[in-house]
Amino acid sequence: MAAARDRVVIDTDLLVDLLRDVRNVVDFIDEIEKKGYLLSTTIINAFELFYGAYKSKKRAQNLAATKRLLDRLIVLRMNLKSAEKAGQIHVELEAKGQLLGIRDAMISAITLTKGYSLVTRNIQHLQKIKELALIAVP
Amino acid sequence: MEQRKSGTATSRRESLNETTYYFFSLVEEMTELKTVKVSKQTYSKLSEIAGELQVKLKRPVSLDEAMQHLLTSKTKDKGIKITDLAGSWDMSDREWAEIKASLSEAWKRWQLPVTEL
Numbered sequence: 001m002a003a004a005r006d007r008v009v010i011d012t013d014l015l016v017d018l019l020r021d022v023r024n025v026v027d028f029i030d031e032i033e034k035k036g037y038l039l040s041t042t043i044i045n046a047f048e049l050f051y052g053a054y055k056s057k058k059r060a061q062n063l064a065a066t067k068r069l070l071d072r073l074i075v076l077r078m079n080l081k082s083a084e085k086a087g088q089i090h091v092e093l094e095a096k097g098q099l100l101g102i103r104d105a106m107i108s109a110i111t112l113t114k115g116y117s118l119v120t121r122n123i124q125h126l127q128k129i130k131e132l133a134l135i136a137v138p
Numbered sequence: 139m140e141q142r143k144s145g146t147a148t149s150r151r152e153s154l155n156e157t158t159y160y161f162f163s164l165v166e167e168m169t170e171l172k173t174v175k176v177s178k179q180t181y182s183k184l185s186e187i188a189g190e191l192q193v194k195l196k197r198p199v200s201l202d203e204a205m206q207h208l209l210t211s212k213t214k215d216k217g218i219k220i221t222d223l224a225g226s227w228d229m230s231d232r233e234w235a236e237i238k239a240s241l242s243e244a245w246k247r248w249q250l251p252v253t254e255l
Binding site: 013016019051055062069 | 223233237244
């Protein structure tokens, strides 16, 4: 499935920066939101956000904010197709000696199979996955 | 009587033609469709939303259209913006760096403690 540039998965680091009010990230997300992009994240990123909130000193506040954020985003789930793709990505890169974490393989596979582009800071690392459409944060 | 019979036959034929037309339209549409299973509760809520949309748009609205509406309106409707939540986490750079390192370790371990059932 060809990736649509106006349907994006936002990676955990950027969502955390948004929640922590890191200005350039907030401005970037604001810009793509105004352009009418469909903003989403994956169930893996949702896990990471919850992990961060539960681990934090201000657990109750951060947990409530996490739930509000995830309620406003489309959360893409893993299915059989994306599970297969994640397995394929991981094994093919492993065979080339290019290691990629399980987490990156799963997020990439969900993004790819649903026809989204991935907004991330991890461009260099994820470029190993040729079919994956990536958007860098300025 | 003859006329009535003939009239009934014509209207049945028209009705059949109409049914055939809708059948083929449906088949044509179905080639682009996928089946999803939803709970009774979700189905009922979706039907409600489709009904509300139907009133608003003054035309028939399918469940598929209702779902698309929900997906695209989630971030656009009611003036709700994702960026309204900027700054809603209270966490220093240092705390986030520690949590991130801990998360990275958790991914490397990739297993949960085994508990007896």
